Amino acid sequence: MLCIFSATVPRFFQIEIFANIVEHSTFVGVMAIGLAIIIIAGNMDLSVESVAALAAMITGILFASHGVGLGIAFTPEWLVLPVSLLIALTVGGVIGAFNGFLVVVMQMNAFIVTLASYIWVRGLVVAVSGGRSAQDLPPPLRFIGIETFLAIPLIAWIAITCFVVFSFVMSKTPFGRHVTMIGGNPVATYRAGINVGRITVTTFVIAGIVSGLAGWMLAIRTSGATANLGTGMLFQAFAAVVIGGVSLKGGVGRLPGVYAGVLLLSSIQTAINLMGLPAHYTQVILGLLVLAAMLLDALKISVRRRLA
Amino acid sequence: MNNNSPLLSLKNISKNFGAICALEDVSFDIFRGEVVALLGDNGAGKSTLVKIIAGGMAATHGQIFFEGRQVNFNSPAEAKSTGIETVYQDLSLCTNVDVVANFFMGRELVKRVCGIPVLNEREMYSVVEQALQSAGTAIPSLRTNVEHLSGGQRQAIELNRFVHWGGKLVLLDEPFAALGVEQTRRGLAMIRRIAAQGIGIVVITHIMSQAFQVADRMVVMRQGKIAGMVRCTDTSPDEVVRLITGDAV
Ligand SMILES: Nc1ncnc2c1ncn2[C@@H]1O[C@H](COP(=O)(O)OP(=O)(O)O)[C@@H](O)[C@H]1O
Ligand SMILES: [Mg+2]
Numbered sequence: 001m002l003c004i005f006s007a008t009v010p011r012f013f014q015i016e017i018f019a020n021i022v023e024h025s026t027f028v029g030v031m032a033i034g035l036a037i038i039i040i041a042g043n044m045d046l047s048v049e050s051v052a053a054l055a056a057m058i059t060g061i062l063f064a065s066h067g068v069g070l071g072i073a074f075t076p077e078w079l080v081l082p083v084s085l086l087i088a089l090t091v092g093g094v095i096g097a098f099n100g101f102l103v104v105v106m107q108m109n110a111f112i113v114t115l116a117s118y119i120w121v122r123g124l125v126v127a128v129s130g131g132r133s134a135q136d137l138p139p140p141l142r143f144i145g146i147e148t149f150l151a152i153p154l155i156a157w158i159a160i161t162c163f164v165v166f167s168f169v170m171s172k173t174p175f176g177r178h179v180t181m182i183g184g185n186p187v188a189t190y191r192a193g194i195n196v197g198r199i200t201v202t203t204f205v206i207a208g209i210v211s212g213l214a215g216w217m218l219a220i221r222t223s224g225a226t227a228n229l230g231t232g233m234l235f236q237a238f239a240a241v242v243i244g245g246v247s248l249k250g251g252v253g254r255l256p257g258v259y260a261g262v263l264l265l266s267s268i269q270t271a272i273n274l275m276g277l278p279a280h281y282t283q284v285i286l287g288l289l290v291l292a293a294m295l296l297d298a299l300k301i302s303v304r305r306r307l308a
Numbered sequence: 309m310n311n312n313s314p315l316l317s318l319k320n321i322s323k324n325f326g327a328i329c330a331l332e333d334v335s336f337d338i339f340r341g342e343v344v345a346l347l348g349d350n351g352a353g354k355s356t357l358v359k360i361i362a363g364g365m366a367a368t369h370g371q372i373f374f375e376g377r378q379v380n381f382n383s384p385a386e387a388k389s390t391g392i393e394t395v396y397q398d399l400s401l402c403t404n405v406d407v408v409a410n411f412f413m414g415r416e417l418v419k420r421v422c423g424i425p426v427l428n429e430r431e432m433y434s435v436v437e438q439a440l441q442s443a444g445t446a447i448p449s450l451r452t453n454v455e456h457l458s459g460g461q462r463q464a465i466e467l468n469r470f471v472h473w474g475g476k477l478v479l480l481d482e483p484f485a486a487l488g489v490e491q492t493r494r495g496l497a498m499i500r501r502i503a504a505q506g507i508g509i510v511v512i513t514h515i516m517s518q519a520f521q522v523a524d525r526m527v528v529m530r531q532g533k534i535a536g537m538v539r540c541t542d543t544s545p546d547e548v549v550r551l552i553t554g555d556a557v
Contacts, residue, residue, distance in 0.1 A: 172426050174416045177409060184404030191364060191400045192414035193385035251404035 017270060019151050025266040026159040027052070027221075027230065029259060030214040032237040032244075033166050034096075034207030036258045039241060040170070041203045042183035042250030043103065043110040047117035048211040049234035050125065051095050053225075055088040055215030057125045060134030060225030062087065063141065067224065069134040078140045088216035089209050095121060096208020100201035118234070126227045135224040145220040155217045162210060167255040179203060183250030239286055240265050243293040265289070313376055315340050315508040316361070316477055321370035323356055323532075330356045332532045334370070338477065338508045343499060345523035345540075346512045347552055352529040354512045355397055358479045361510075362394040363387030375476070385414075391476035395466045395483050397512070403455035407447055410454055411436045411469050439472045440464075444494055459486035467495060471502060478502065480511040484518065496522045516545050530554050 031048045038045040063084050065071035074080050095117060102113045147154050170176035178199050182189045190196050219225045244261030246253030265286065272282050314337035323331040331353045338344050346354050359365040363381030372379050374390055381387040401410050417432050418425040436450055445464040454462060463486045470478055484492045499522050503509050513519055519526055520540055528535045528551040536551040
């Protein structure tokens, strides 16, 4: 796909554009990791986007110096970096744990629980900010948002690192193996003595934490936060997960595939921009792409059935 | 521990599903090295009883004693750690992962890399290869997902899994339903071999000849109650059928 674009779209094959694609895919990509893990475990998390927005807004409110920002500062100044990151991850982790608690302990439907979180967490973002925005984060945070390493932005490196780490966890550790098996047959894993409840809660906490990370990066990239920050990213993350080969039935999918899905999405968006098509078409194309991915999946299954 | 005391004792086990009384006052013992066949019509309560012993379901009334101590399993994991292995009627495999992953489900071998547990795939592969080979089960590739295997192959994986892990008591719920003639013969021989190691075995089956071939004792259930307990050597297929159906002759 990338090759086709490189060959056909003028000015596509440029290192800055690749860097742009990778950067563009950072936020959706990190969110998609959490979403993918949850879906592989046979569950659903619609709250990732709102959780990211809340983490971004809290980072903005605490550390930005204008708008609703309180401008909390540290000496030495760089301390703001770990402190803000820790707060963002904690916010995400707490909401993830709350979702997980309702799904596992209260036996509530994950779709409904996280749909509710999608709504109330976004509502909280608007409420705590009063609908206004926070601007101007301190220099150490801006540095992360602007600097590049090997032509790729630092935040994109963070996303890549996340993909590498979680790909490893999912394919090489007992935890990842258990998550996959729970998605395949929760009864069998329970009978085999695997602590299904604990692992399910952990997947929700992970999704919350990585969404918090995505929100933190969103805040430092835009040097602040607005009440509608990240709106629509849930659907992009979903598209990426599905295009990346994760089955909504659970138990099937790999994170490298999801990252490929994310990159594909953002290269298509970039290509559309470069070709000068009106941006409105982007959504139409994304939607068709999701359908195409599902169609491919269905084809794959029926071919396999015929061979078997 | 005295060898003549029962390995497992069920005392007055009852189980209600709402108004349905699936089990009523079921009591019997199983000894080490003994094969007990559990017989009964569909709906007699055999699977329910197995689930209760295996920790997957709580009894409404009654007590379970294992090795003389009263036990109260809250999950299959607890029963398993006590030494009770179970092969369920509806198979317990994850069809979305490969044979090796299923074999080691919940007991994965790991090596520590910088303190992080990492799956030891090579070691697990060779253990499974050996276990299946010695059982005479042919599966083309241990790396294929179980969804691509036949019902017989799946059942073979489950059977070999419990043989490998051992334990003190094994519960088999219709273990041969999907197996061919030769695989069933091997399975029955395997049950005798395991029992000879001093492991207690409960095997549920529909097929009378299998029960006579493999069991020392038969426990017949009818409508949630024990209809009779007989030694295989002291009974005839006709008598057992009468116990199962409840027909007086
Ligand atoms: N989870 C359940 N909920 C309600 N009724 C059940 C449940 N499991 C089993 N039963 C009922 O309990 C009875 C015994 O079932 P079961 O133990 O599966 O019988 P068997 O294995 O001997 O064929 C049946 O009447 C069945 O319908
Ligand atoms: Mg049954």
